[in-house]
Amino acid sequence: MSMLTPSGMGGKYRVTGNAYPKMRPPRRRGRFVAAMIASVVVLGLFGWGALQLFHVFNGKDSGDTKANAAPQNPTCSPAPVPTHTAKLAPMPQPAGVTMNVFNATPRGGLAKSTADELAKRGFKVNKFGNAPPGYDKKVSQSALIVAGPAGEAAAREAGTQVAGSTVKIDPKRRDKMVDVMIGTAFSTLATPADAAKARIVAANPPPPKPSCSPSAHPATKH
Template sequence: MSMLTPSGMGGKYRITGNAYPRMRRPRRRGRIVAGLVASVVVLGLFGWGALQLFHVFNGDDGGAKANAGPQSTPSCKPAPTPTRTAKLAPLPQPAGVTLNVFNATTRGGLAKSTADELAKRGFKVGTFGNAPTPYDKKVTQSALVVAGPAGEAAAREAGTQVAGSTVKIDPSRKGASVDLMIGDGFSVLATPADAAKARIVAANPPPPKPVCTVPTTAAAKPKG
């Protein structure tokens, strides 16, 4: 009896041929575990990226603020007190202002046409013509009103007639007359309505703004 013949069969059944049944290899659990770990890593990277985008769109620079060091705080000091001991003099009426009109631009005819219009508004026009050399072609704003200390109130009154003009007080100047230097930014005189509004502001000018400075700090040295 062959060794391949089951017992009790009396040799009736035999296994012949050279093909034998093979057992299936056991599945490798390591591949499944590696796949799960890779999935967790990918999901973690996606979550981290989404968190960074959230901080960027919400203006949160994260640790950058912590590493920026102490912030510089502006130091503000009151503006210097104007060099006058008395209150501002009340604005005079146009008839009480002697005004000289000068053209500091390259456009011709501005001094005469402006002087004529100011005379119609009640100002006393002393003279008109080209601007003196210190101001000729050097006035960039609409107008520069120049006067001495005695003509400070008259200068503010004259400045109401030109929007965007500035007043300059020359301590060495004598008398109360006023020079109106027409600048490159000039187009036309203010309308009577706008001049009236500007007169209210000129009669009660706002206080000077405080002067603010930002202290500089030395850059933090990297740790060795």
């Protein structure tokens, strides 16, 4: 009988051998991992504190960073000066506007049909035909109204008849004649009701809006 076999036990329950089994305590990995995490946190806090002390002794603090990173306020520059005169001349009635109607598109017949309709609305049509070389097939908008300084008010009146048209003042022109250059975006003349609304806007154009650009806050010294 082995010394490990209790008294009275035998047979298949007999324990043999001459060495005691070694009983090891369970490994505590959880505590080890928690200790490692705590050490890392402590080291991180220590490093952060050291960095703050470095900034303080060098005359910097977190307030400077926040001041520099503050959102920017927009600074508005003055509104652009309009191309027309400061005081707009009163717009004439259609009977007081003499115009030339030119077709600047590849489509045929637009000059005549447009001139006929404008004549029905009371405008005086001097002539119609293809646009001069400087404008032929170079007008992308619905219409370009060209006039000299003396015809600026008449040009605005003519522009009310074509939605999306723009007025161009040629300083070299001395007459009051207005040239209506029909562009590629042209489809039809504005309805009389829409033309009347456009006339109100053209007679009292809104002032141009100022352009705004962001500007940084001045740095605050501590």
